[in-house]
Amino acid sequence: MKKNIIVIGSGFGGLATASRLLSNGHNVTIFEKRDKPGGRAYVYEINGFKFDGGPTVITAPFMFDDIYKAAGKKREDYITFVPCDPFYRIFNHDGTRFDYNNNHDFTLNEIRNIHPSDADGYEKFLGTTKAIFDKGFVELADKPFLKFTDMLKVAPDLIKLQSYKSVYKYVSQYIENDFLRRCFSFHPLLVGGNPFDTTSIYAMIHYLEREWGVHYAMGGTGA
Numbered sequence: 001m002k003k004n005i006i007v008i009g010s011g012f013g014g015l016a017t018a019s020r021l022l023s024n025g026h027n028v029t030i031f032e033k034r035d036k037p038g039g040r041a042y043v044y045e046i047n048g049f050k051f052d053g054g055p056t057v058i059t060a061p062f063m064f065d066d067i068y069k070a071a072g073k074k075r076e077d078y079i080t081f082v083p084c085d086p087f088y089r090i091f092n093h094d095g096t097r098f099d100y101n102n103n104h105d106f107t108l109n110e111i112r113n114i115h116p117s118d119a120d121g122y123e124k125f126l127g128t129t130k131a132i133f134d135k136g137f138v139e140l141a142d143k144p145f146l147k148f149t150d151m152l153k154v155a156p157d158l159i160k161l162q163s164y165k166s167v168y169k170y171v172s173q174y175i176e177n178d179f180l181r182r183c184f185s186f187h188p189l190l191v192g193g194n195p196f197d198t199t200s201i202y203a204m205i206h207y208l209e210r211e212w213g214v215h216y217a218m219g220g221t222g223a
Contacts, residue, residue, distance in 0.1 A: 011039020043222035087214040115177035125174035133207035170200035
């Protein structure tokens with residue numbers, strides 16, 4: 001049945017929801033309090049320069065492709081995603097540089113250049129990320145938690161995965177060097193979170209990156 005639906009907010013979530021509803025034949029009206037779309041991905045324009053207010057890289061490009069496909073369109077006709085290699089280049093305060101990507105040997109070599117004994121710990125850490133991804137992304141990402149009992153049902157699994165720990169504390173179980181600890185736990189920043197108090201479920205981003213890469217949208221978030 002065709003419905004008239006209101007979506008409040010035009011961040012990525014609001015726009016994606018509105019697009020899928022339109023693709024299913026509904027009438028959709030979006031309400032946005034700011035002067036343009038974006039939400040957490042709002043683009044600021046100052047003195048002729050543009051600044052992404054939130055996410056800058058894309059770690060799950062297939063999710064965008066699915067939205068366009070549902071609308072009978074191709075994402076690549078509208079926006080170009082360029083894979084990044086390395087994914088990130090991270091600098092310490094003393095100028096130490098660390099690169100990493102989804103080339104396992106390359107990343108291990110980068111780790112050994114900074115703290116050789118952490119190479120084994122990194123492999124152990126990486127081995128735990130698929131279970132976190134399967135629970136946090138595949139199973140729970142699209143599930144609504146409308147009642148307290150909904151959370152209770154998955155609590156045992158989340159406790160088993162140590163989701164009560166922060167990302168930084170979780171990574172620290174496997175990595176000794178503090179610079180490398182920060183290199184492998186900064187990912188909550190991508191969603192506006194603090195690595196020192198955001199749940200370790202976000203360690204699943206490591207699995208996302210290795211599976212689908214890290215991409216940049218040409219023209220920035222606003223594009």
